[in-house]
Amino acid sequence: MPRRICSFCGKPEDQVDHLLAGHRGVAICDECSRLAVEITGEHAFEQTSGDLLLTGIGTIITNDPRQDGPVEEGAIAIRGGNVTWIGEQRTLPSRYRGLITLDCGGRSVLPGFVDAHTHLVFDGDRADEFGRRMRGEAYESIMAAGGGIQSTVRATRAAGPDRLLEVSMERADRMLSLGTTTVEIKSGYGLETLTERHMLEVAGEIGRRLPIDVVSTFLGAHAVPEEYAADRNAYLWLLEEEMLPAVASAAAYCDVFCDAGVFSVDEARRVLVAGRRHGLRPRLHANQLGDTGGLELAVEMGAVSADHLEHVTVRQAGLIADAGVVAVLLPAASLSMRTAQAPARLLRDAGATIALATDCNPGTSNVESMQFVVALGALEMGLTVEESIWAATRGGALAVEEPDKGWLRVGAVADLHVLDTDNYLDLAYRPDQSHTWKVVKDGQVVVG
Numbered sequence: 001m002p003r004r005i006c007s008f009c010g011k012p013e014d015q016v017d018h019l020l021a022g023h024r025g026v027a028i029c030d031e032c033s034r035l036a037v038e039i040t041g042e043h044a045f046e047q048t049s050g051d052l053l054l055t056g057i058g059t060i061i062t063n064d065p066r067q068d069g070p071v072e073e074g075a076i077a078i079r080g081g082n083v084t085w086i087g088e089q090r091t092l093p094s095r096y097r098g099l100i101t102l103d104c105g106g107r108s109v110l111p112g113f114v115d116a117h118t119h120l121v122f123d124g125d126r127a128d129e130f131g132r133r134m135r136g137e138a139y140e141s142i143m144a145a146g147g148g149i150q151s152t153v154r155a156t157r158a159a160g161p162d163r164l165l166e167v168s169m170e171r172a173d174r175m176l177s178l179g180t181t182t183v184e185i186k187s188g189y190g191l192e193t194l195t196e197r198h199m200l201e202v203a204g205e206i207g208r209r210l211p212i213d214v215v216s217t218f219l220g221a222h223a224v225p226e227e228y229a230a231d232r233n234a235y236l237w238l239l240e241e242e243m244l245p246a247v248a249s250a251a252a253y254c255d256v257f258c259d260a261g262v263f264s265v266d267e268a269r270r271v272l273v274a275g276r277r278h279g280l281r282p283r284l285h286a287n288q289l290g291d292t293g294g295l296e297l298a299v300e301m302g303a304v305s306a307d308h309l310e311h312v313t314v315r316q317a318g319l320i321a322d323a324g325v326v327a328v329l330l331p332a333a334s335l336s337m338r339t340a341q342a343p344a345r346l347l348r349d350a351g352a353t354i355a356l357a358t359d360c361n362p363g364t365s366n367v368e369s370m371q372f373v374v375a376l377g378a379l380e381m382g383l384t385v386e387e388s389i390w391a392a393t394r395g396g397a398l399a400v401e402e403p404d405k406g407w408l409r410v411g412a413v414a415d416l417h418v419l420d421t422d423n424y425l426d427l428a429y430r431p432d433q434s435h436t437w438k439v440v441k442d443g444q445v446v447v448g
Ligand code: NIG
Pocket: 119, 148, 149, 152, 257, 285, 288, 333, 359, 361, 362, 363, 364, 365
């Protein structure tokens, strides 16, 4: 279970007399509560919830296109979970000086990471398969022989909802402690109605129990399950007629693994169209294993995002950019697959909006850290560190249609990540470390 800490001073439950729990994992210890009463003259918790002043910030990466680069020697005022003032501290209006204050001691602040592509609800691991891949076996041949996704499906079906929640919460909690404040979570390891529904319920429950926002995606078309191997059409019928009606209320998006040896363009279109009938907006796994038409389908459907995109030409980069489909790139998956990275520079130069995400899954990217992904964006994909951070924050927010996240300006959701360094370049320069000092979600200190 996640640790419970005071959201203001960060002390864990066992080191304070009493911890008063608020909504969404926010809590306040009696000492901070007393201090807040002293400052505001009112009783604490409701008053202080989501109100905070950050001072002494060395560098703020705002991602605000109206700002000319980062803000130096900055401060950020937050009220009711939203940014109400941001700028150089010397110009901070005096009306904010009464807020509970966190002195950042010259550290850097970024928006919280928005991890726009994960499969973090699963049981079992595939370390053996990973070892085989490292000895030279191909992902596709392991998948064709009944391993890969199918082996995680077996473990996930066997787990039951309680265990699934427990192991998935642990993953989400580690992500939060590394600076992720919004996470997209896909189903797709159930491949039958009940387990797909359970996966989406677990995803929703994570968002209620932890101070992390969850965006849920139905990925029943992740693979054709073993029991339907001889009749794919029957599985597609099940997806349309039974699964989608049963899961649609628990998801916002519908996704399909449209790629070589998985679902064809026609099959993927059928699932996405059915998803849309149930109110689920389309996104797509496309052009990871090969160029089989997924990218063009994402454009045709007006998908919110096309994800992976390792196999993309200049012409296709232009198509994605013109259609306004966000390119969600997953460098940790290519690293684990020992395959070429998606052409991030090409896509960016074509004008596409790029997001970077973990793809957290037990097969191709057993990775939870967006800090590591930012490092890969710079070190492996040719992005600058600034572009990589933008893609992991603002790019991610656009990929999950959360326009008030991923940047820091007046009105934005106050999700932010205080690094333990005064130089944000350390995210890629010292890629083996966690650089989190504190994480603030909706104006509350929830980590650190
Ligand atoms: O995004 N590409 C499809 N799905 C996952 C892999 C899933 C798995 O191997 O379990 C991915 O890489």
